[in-house]
Amino acid sequence: QSHMYFVLSVSSLVFDGAASGFFCINKSFVGYLSSVPRRSTGCLIEQLSEEKYECMVCCDIIRLMAPVWSCQSCYHVFHLNCIKKWARSPASQADAEGWRCPACQNVALKQPTSYTCFCGKVTNPEWQRSEIPHSCGNMCGKKRSGVDCNHPCNILCHPGPCPQCPAFVTKSCICGKTSQPMRCGQGTVLQCDKVCGAILNCADHTCAQVCHSGACQPCQLQVQQVCYCGVTTREVLCGTDKEGFDGSGHFSCEKTCGLMLNCEAHRCQQVCHHGRCQPCPRSPSLVKTCPCGQTPLTKLLDLGYSERRSCSDPIPSCGKTCNKPLACGSSDTIHLCEKLCHEGSCGPCSLTSTIRCRCGCKTKEVPCELVFTCEKRCNKKRSCGRHKCGELCCVNSEHKCLLICGYKLNCGLHRCQETCHRGNCDPCWQSSFDELTCHCGLTVLYPPIACGTKPPECKNMCTRRHECDHPVFHNCHSEEKCPPCTYLTQKWCMGKHEHPTVKKEKRCLLSLIFRTFYRFLYSVIVVEERKGWSAQRQPAHIRGRFDSFCVQLF
Numbered sequence: 001q002s003h004m005y006f007v008l009s010v011s012s013l014v015f016d017g018a019a020s021g022f023f024c025i026n027k028s029f030v031g032y033l034s035s036v037p038r039r040s041t042g043c044l045i046e047q048l049s050e051e052k053y054e055c056m057v058c059c060d061i062i063r064l065m066a067p068v069w070s071c072q073s074c075y076h077v078f079h080l081n082c083i084k085k086w087a088r089s090p091a092s093q094a095d096a097e098g099w100r101c102p103a104c105q106n107v108a109l110k111q112p113t114s115y116t117c118f119c120g121k122v123t124n125p126e127w128q129r130s131e132i133p134h135s136c137g138n139m140c141g142k143k144r145s146g147v148d149c150n151h152p153c154n155i156l157c158h159p160g161p162c163p164q165c166p167a168f169v170t171k172s173c174i175c176g177k178t179s180q181p182m183r184c185g186q187g188t189v190l191q192c193d194k195v196c197g198a199i200l201n202c203a204d205h206t207c208a209q210v211c212h213s214g215a216c217q218p219c220q221l222q223v224q225q226v227c228y229c230g231v232t233t234r235e236v237l238c239g240t241d242k243e244g245f246d247g248s249g250h251f252s253c254e255k256t257c258g259l260m261l262n263c264e265a266h267r268c269q270q271v272c273h274h275g276r277c278q279p280c281p282r283s284p285s286l287v288k289t290c291p292c293g294q295t296p297l298t299k300l301l302d303l304g305y306s307e308r309r310s311c312s313d314p315i316p317s318c319g320k321t322c323n324k325p326l327a328c329g330s331s332d333t334i335h336l337c338e339k340l341c342h343e344g345s346c347g348p349c350s351l352t353s354t355i356r357c358r359c360g361c362k363t364k365e366v367p368c369e370l371v372f373t374c375e376k377r378c379n380k381k382r383s384c385g386r387h388k389c390g391e392l393c394c395v396n397s398e399h400k401c402l403l404i405c406g407y408k409l410n411c412g413l414h415r416c417q418e419t420c421h422r423g424n425c426d427p428c429w430q431s432s433f434d435e436l437t438c439h440c441g442l443t444v445l446y447p448p449i450a451c452g453t454k455p456p457e458c459k460n461m462c463t464r465r466h467e468c469d470h471p472v473f474h475n476c477h478s479e480e481k482c483p484p485c486t487y488l489t490q491k492w493c494m495g496k497h498e499h500p501t502v503k504k505e506k507r508c509l510l511s512l513i514f515r516t517f518y519r520f521l522y523s524v525i526v527v528e529e530r531k532g533w534s535a536q537r538q539p540a541h542i543r544g545r546f547d548s549f550c551v552q553l554f
Contacts, residue, residue, distance in 0.1 A: 040160045041159065044077065044159040044160045045160075048062065048064075048134065055079045056102055056103055057078055057083065057102060058082045064127050064133045067080035068115065071104065071106065073101060074103045074104035075159060075160045075161060076101070077134075077159060078102075084111070086099075087112065097109060118132075118134065118157050119142055119153075119157040120142075121138060121157070132156065135156065135157035135158060135159075136157045137156060138157055139153075139154065139157070140153035140156065140158060144164070144165050144185055149184050151167050167183075168182065168183060170182075172190065173192040173211055174189065174190065174192075174211050175194065175196050175197070175211040177197075177211070191213070194210070195209070195210060196210065196211055196216060200217075200218065200219040201239045202218075202242060204238065218237060219237060221238040222237065222238070223236065223238045225249070227249050227250070227251055228246065228250075228257070228272050228275075229255070229258060229272040230248065230249065230259075231255065231258070232255070232272075246274050249274075252272040252274070253272045255271070255272055256268075256269060257271065257272050257273060257277060261277055261278075262279060263282075263283060263312075265280070265311055266280050280311045284308045284309060284310065287315055290315065290316060290318040291322075291342055291343045292322045292342075294318055295320070295341075300318065317340065320341050321336075322337035322339050322341055322342060324336065324337045324346055325337075326346060326349050329349075330355075335351050337349075348368070349368035349369060350368075352367050352368065353368050356372075357373055357374040361374050361393075362374040373392060373393035374393045375393075376392065376393060377391070377394075378390060378391050378396075378399070380394075381399070382420070383398060383421075384401040384403075384420035384421055387403060400419075401420040402419055403419065405417070405420050407425055409426075409427065409452070411450075413428070413451060413452065428450070428451040432448070432451065433447040433448055434449070435447065436455060436456065437456075438456055438476050439455070439462075439477065440463045440476045443456045443457070443458040443460075455478040458475060460475065460476050461473075461474075461475065461476065462475060462476050462477060464482055467485075470489075471487060473487075
């Protein structure tokens with residue numbers, strides 16, 4: 001058998017790049033396949049060299065000298081003309097821009113136009129008997145698919161994926177405290193057994209977890225923080241609102257600040273705030289006009305008013321009408337303060353305004369100092385779905401029912417104390433810590449016992465006192481009355497017709513049933529007698545007054 005030999009020059013096969021060598025392989029590529037980690041590359045080389053590889057588009061053999069195109073995702077090889085036609089056909093169009101590979105459906109933006117070798121360096125490569133078909137015979141040099149691998153592929157231009165990088169590199173663990181040599185391109189994450197020790201988000205403590213991936217967890221220590229005004233404290237995780245720290249506090253308590261101002265006579269009236277308090281608003285350096293703002297203080301000084309030297313000194317009044325706009329009125333009419341120039345807030349307005357009630361149903365002219373509410377009663381259902389709201393001039397959106405439910409709970413003993421609600425009441429939450437026994441006391445349920453729990457079922461015979469002296473055949477029960485006696489007895493009929501020696505066994509319970517039936521039959525016959533039923537038609541054994549209640553069935 002004749003063999004065809006190929007000579008492949010492979011350099012830099014070891015990680016230090018010092019060694020190089022030649023591999024002589026025959027038609028079966030035994031020597032080459034042993035050096036290539038992925039079998040798909042060797043199979044492609046073998047099939048292309050033996051002209052056994054078929055184009056997936058035309059299903060024809062790819063010849064040694066035919067122009068080809070190779071997909072960089074699945075590494076399938078196609079005829080160049082076939083893949084050009086496929087890329088232009090409607091069947092290859094993707095949802096977005098580009099066209100789909102017929103094998104792996106990978107979307108490519110650029111259509112194939114030229115015949116290049118597998119590594120893409122040479123256009124229209126010539127076939128050489130000693131080289132891989134459709135390759136340039138030079139070093140591949142493509143970037144490998146491994147993670148963080150910067151070493152180019154160091155084997156000859158080839159189809160299929162590049163083999164794994166043979167180099168070894170020193171790789172550090174996640175926390176960076178330890179390192180060890182590893183195969184280049186491997187995605188293995190090193191994790192040591194040492195404490196991470198990285199600075200946490202609070203910048204005061206370090207991570208106590210073992211070497212881990214991802215960001216460190218936020219600091220879990222509980223610390224006390226003070227608000228800006230120093231009145232309220234809270235307990236939060238260390239590092240919370242760290243950016244809001246102003247040297248004295250971390251957060252606003254939304255209360256009035258109350259800190260003494262720089263004048264040492266008044267306190268800050270702002271909401272608890274970040275940073276220093278503003279200067280006193282009554283400071284002589286800030287107040288330049290009278291309280292109403294119409295007259296400068298310099299004019300009042302010319303009129304003989306004394307100069308203010310501290311924030312505690314009163315602000316001179318100009319004596320004019322205040323005329324500050326009030327909150328009442330409308331868009332057309334603005335109500336002004338009618339008081340003389342004064343300090344503090346303006347008093348109530350003495351005028352009237354045409355306003356709507358708060359629910360918006362009615363309009364009325366009322367004094368500005370009053371709050372107008374109409375007499376319309378709300379008919380919407382409350383949150384419970386049973387009661388109506390009934391509030392006058394209602395502006396509520398939820399209509400919560402504040403009545404007590406009061407329904408009996410599942411225990412049958414207590415009532416629901418929750419506010420009126422939809423759906424079933426919750427089970428009774430009360431429980432007993434006494435033992436619950438059956439009537440005879442032989443079967444016991446131990447505490448805690450939920451309210452409404454029935455006594456346990458007992459498999460022993462009932463020990464209650466019974467009306468008859470017959471043996472008992474029923475179990476212990478929690479009901480007050482025992483079931484009827486079912487013991488078999490020998491009874492005379494009610495009319496003593498049967499001889500005492502001729503006895504029939506009847507259940508003790510049947511005696512009561514027979515008596516009830518006799519009374520019913522007697523009442524029926526009395527009614528028929530009143531209707532004029534002939535006495536001759538009556539059987540002899542049912543004539544008379546039935547004092548003995550004997551009835552012989554016929």
